Amino acid sequence: MRMPGIEHPRAADAAVVLINLGTPDAPTPGAVRRYLSQFLMDPRVVQIPRWLWWPLLHWVILPLRSKRVAHKYAEIWMDAGSPLAVHTRRLAAAVAQRMPGTRVVHAMRYGQPAVHEVLDGLRREGIARVVVLPLYPQYSTTTTASVDDAVRASGALPARVIGDYHLDAAWVQAVADSIRAHWDVNGRGERLVFSFHGLPQRVVDNGDPYADQCKASVAGIVGDLGLHDEDYVLTFQSRFGKERWLEPATITTLEAMARAGTRRVDVVCPGFAVDCLETLEEIAQQNADAFRAAGGQAMQYIPCLNDTPAHADALAALCDKALRA
CATH class of the missing domain: 1.10.287 (Helix Hairpins)
Incomplete structure (x- = not known):
């Protein structure tokens, strides 16, 4: 599929690398x-x-x-492998369909395919220009900056790293439309919970813009959906260790809602480009169980954008713009 109105570079000239966090090679x-x-x-x-x-x-x-x-x-685990790996691979393929004159590949910050190996392979192919898109809509020093570290350390090719896309209009529209589509099929819960991966509060206090970008993303999405303040809540998941993390925590928020009489809630995770352990096991299983155990009736998880056409369209347009900057 060719993006309408986009001129594409020659095949041997430019490449796009989508980089996700990573995953084990096996569930062992x-x-x-x-x-x-x-x-x-x-x-x-x-x-x-x-x-x-x-x-x-x-x-x-x-x-x-x-x-x-x-x-x-x-x-x-899926038949084709780890969900994060499967969905990232499919997303890269979908973006490639929309950029037929550009080499589009994917890499993992941790695990395989390794960033330095992918970039070195592109260098051997004769690629001259590279755009790297970390699959983190919101920038953080703990994620996006680490990808930039890996790209620079490889020394294989000069590359432009896209810092974030937390307010990209096409991405915001894609998330909002995915929520609407879920509601059309499954009905709408009493509250919509936005769950983002957490960070230690110390990191944000030291200047990391992640929390502010999460809030800005939510504002854009709920604005598109026409929601009021009482219709939704922003939370953070995946805490690790004993220090203070960003609040409120997703699981404690869901438990409090259930105890207060909320029976049906929807949870969406727009900080994750594709479904993974943190969405499929932590949210859709653990948090759903906790909500029901606290007295709730049903917690519906709204899947990530994964390789949907709207997601691929948005990312292809982002990368094409970066290639021409």
Whole structure:
């Protein structure tokens, strides 16, 4: 599919790399341990001195968590692999259909396909210009900046990294339309919960714009939907460790709603480009169970945009604009 009105560069001239967080290669303790070791050793992710963090991670955390996390992955694993890997691969293919004169590939910040290997492969193909799109709509030093680190460290090719797209009109419209489509089929809950991946409050206090961009994204989406303040709430999920994280927490918010008499809620996760462990297991399973256990009747999860046409259209337009800047 060619995007109307877009002129495309020659095939050997430019490339787009969609980069997602990453995933284990298999739902096994060994694969999970390898993945978590790479992920949690990134100083952008865990800002603890390496001499203190390395033994704590490898001697305490990974031995305790790897088997448990592997079980969680096994519950959502698809025939074609990890949901994050499958959906990212399909999204890249959908974007490629819309940019026929541009090489479009994907990579993972942690795990495979590795960023440096993908960029090196493009260099060997003779690609001269590269646009990198981290699949994080909202910028954070813990995610987007880490992708930029990996791109720079590869040294393979000069690349332009798109910092965020949290207020891109086509992306906002795609999220809003996906919510409407869900309501058309499944009915509408009493409240709409926006759940974003959390961050330690300390990171935001040090200047990270992530929380503000999450709020701006929600404002754009609810504006498109015509919602009032009492119709929705913004929350944060996936806490780790004991320090203070962004609030309110998704799971405690859902439990409080249920105890207050709310019977049906909808949850959407617009900070995730594609469905993954944090949406399919944490939200759609764990949080739904917690809502019902607290007295709620039904929590409906609204899937991520994944490789839907509207999502691919929005990202292709973003990347095409960046290639021409």
